[in-house]
Amino acid sequence: MKSFEEISELLKNNxxxxxxxxxxxAKFEPYILVPANKxxxxxLFLRDNNELYFDSLINLSAVDDFNGNKIKDxxxxxxxxxxxxxxxxxMESIKFRHKLLIKVILDRDNPSVNSxxxxxxxxxxxxxxxxxxxxxxxxxxxxxRRILMPxxxxxxxxxxxxxxxxxxxQGMKVPx
Amino acid sequence: xGLLDKEFSENNILIxxxxxxxxxxxxxxxxxxxxxxxxCAIEMMATSASHYDFDRFGVIxxxxxxxxxxxxxxxxxxxxxxxRVKRLYEQMPDPKYVISMGSCSNCGxxxxxxxxxxxxxxxxxxxxxxxxxxxxxxxxxxxxxLLKLQEKIRYESxxxxxxxxx
Numbered sequence: 001m002k003s004f005e006e007i008s009e010l011l012k013n014n015x016x017x018x019x020x021x022x023x024x025x026a027k028f029e030p031y032i033l034v035p036a037n038k039x040x041x042x043x044l045f046l047r048d049n050n051e052l053y054f055d056s057l058i059n060l061s062a063v064d065d066f067n068g069n070k071i072k073d074x075x076x077x078x079x080x081x082x083x084x085x086x087x088x089x090x091m092e093s094i095k096f097r098h099k100l101l102i103k104v105i106l107d108r109d110n111p112s113v114n115s116x117x118x119x120x121x122x123x124x125x126x127x128x129x130x131x132x133x134x135x136x137x138x139x140x141x142x143x144x145r146r147i148l149m150p151x152x153x154x155x156x157x158x159x160x161x162x163x164x165x166x167x168x169x170q171g172m173k174v175p176x
Numbered sequence: 177x178g179l180l181d182k183e184f185s186e187n188n189i190l191i192x193x194x195x196x197x198x199x200x201x202x203x204x205x206x207x208x209x210x211x212x213x214x215x216c217a218i219e220m221m222a223t224s225a226s227h228y229d230f231d232r233f234g235v236i237x238x239x240x241x242x243x244x245x246x247x248x249x250x251x252x253x254x255x256x257x258x259x260r261v262k263r264l265y266e267q268m269p270d271p272k273y274v275i276s277m278g279s280c281s282n283c284g285x286x287x288x289x290x291x292x293x294x295x296x297x298x299x300x301x302x303x304x305x306x307x308x309x310x311x312x313x314x315x316x317x318x319x320x321x322l323l324k325l326q327e328k329i330r331y332e333s334x335x336x337x338x339x340x341x342x
Contacts, residue, residue, distance in 0.1 A: 149293065150256040158292040165292050169255050176288045176296045 002098045004030045007052065014045060031088075031101040039089075039104050040114040046091065046100070047119055054100060057116070058090040060126035062134040066161040068108055079162040083108040085134060089116070106136065115141040133159040195334055202245065202271065203234075203329040206322070209244040209264060210237030214251025216278040216312040223315040233322055241267040246325070248318075249298045252280040252287065258295045265302045273329070275321050276304045279311045286311075 002010075008022045011032065018041075021033035034042050046054040068083025089102040106113055115138040116123045127138045128147040135157035138144055146153060155166040165174055212220055224230045224237065238244045241264045253261060265274065276298050279285030284296035298304060305328060308321035 150259075163292070170259060172255065172258055172295060172300055174255070174292075174296075176284060 001096050002052065004100070007098070007100055008032065010049070010051065011042070011045075014049075015042065018042070029101050031103050033103050033105065036104045036106055036113050039102075040116055040119065042102070043089070043091075043116045043119050051096075052098075053093045053095050054091040056092045056094050057120035057123055057126075058092050058099075060087065060089055060116075060123055060130065062087050062130040062136055062159075064134060064159065064161050065105075065108070077162070077164055080108065085111045085136065087113060087130065087136065091120075110137075111135065112137040112139060114139045117141055131157075133157055135160065195332075199330050199332055202332075203326040205234040206246045206273070206325070207238045207244050208235055209241050209247045209268070210239050211247075211264065212250045213253065213257065214278075214280065216250035216280070219312045219315055220248055220250040220277065220318060223318045228315040228319065230319075230322075233319075233326070235322065241265075242269060244268050245271065246273040246275060247302075248275045248277050249281040249302075249304075250277040251312075252285065253295045253298045253301075254293045255295055256293070258298070258301050261298065262301045273306075273325055274298075274302055274304045275306045275308060275318075275325060277308045277310075277318060277321070278313055279309065282307050282309065 004024055008020070008024070011020055015038075018035060018038050022030075023033065024030045043054075046052050063086045065084045065086055066080060068080045070078050071081050073079050085106045085108050087104050087106065089104075090099070091102070092099045104113060111134070113136065115127055117127060117138075118140070124141070124143065125147060127136075127141055128143070128145060130136045131138060131141075131144055132146040132148050145151065149158065150169075153169075155169070156163055158165075168174060212218075222228060224235070230236070235246075241247070245268070247261075247265055247268065249261060265272070276282050280287065280294070281298045284291060284294055287294035288296055295301065306321045306325045308317050310317050313321070
């Protein structure tokens with residue numbers, strides 16, 4: 001079992017070229033901020049390293065940080081320009097009984113990150129969910145379709161904070 | 177059955193109208209589409225199980241809409257599912273009835289305002305005969321809804337539409 005500090009040390013020593021941000025004093029759970037373009041490399045290392053052996057991805061979830069500039073579109077609705085979105089990767093080593101939380105920050109206007117499906121197969125549907133509800137593109141994902149909303153849903157990604165529900169879908173009135 | 181046994185112990189006849197006969201037959205063997213949507217479906221299954229015994233009213237779940245008389249919409253109807261519910265309903269042969277079970281299927285329930293994925297009432301896609309309120313309704317409430325539907329069928333008429341609804 002490795003502590004957060006030991007895991008941080010291991011990462012620092014193995015990736016001298018990557019700039020990690022370590023947050024051991026974070027409010028709810030310590031996490032490591034990883035640059036978005038390096039997430040697949042880091043995850044592969046975390047899984048395959050003999051001392052870490054993170055063989056299980058518990059959860060992958062996205063958050064709309066909604067911290068850009070609020071502007072009005074031509075219909076008078078408030079929409080967001082700029083800002084960030086985050087993805088959180090919770091992982092666990094069943095063998096060593098240690099856990100880790102990793103965060104990446106993406107550009108909200110064009111969120112895109114490399115898929116980790118080739119590393120943990122269970123990420124497949126989690127990434128599809130994040131794509132469906134937040135519109136995050138996962139590069140190299142084998143099957144990036146919507147998973148919860150209808151396949152022909154063309155009104156955007158519902159968990160984005162500036163999402164507007166449509167008036168009608170397939171002839172059915174949507175608002176109450 | 178005591179009355180029928182005695183009446184039919186010897187050669188005998190029973191006089192009724194065709195309307196009454198058909199209505200009696202229909203309301204006594206309402207076969208439901210064997211399908212459930214959400215937590216209401218758990219209550220619906222409980223209603224079918226031995227304790228509440230839906231079968232004593234002639235209700236048995238059928239695996240195909242083509243063999244069914246009633247569809248119990250038991251749970252949240254999402255927009256994705258609404259199209260399927262509508263198709264199931266259209267596949268049922270006439271005469272067919274709809275029981276809307278629970279707040280979600282009645283009007284959207286707790287999803288009425290922020291449920292971006294929920295149809296606010298199944299009556300927006302198919303015509304509903306009986307609404308059963310509750311979240312989810314107790315089996316007793318569903319039984320009451322079924323009795324209401326039976327009442328409705330009992331007073332159906334070939335010549336007049338929807339008369340004497342209780």
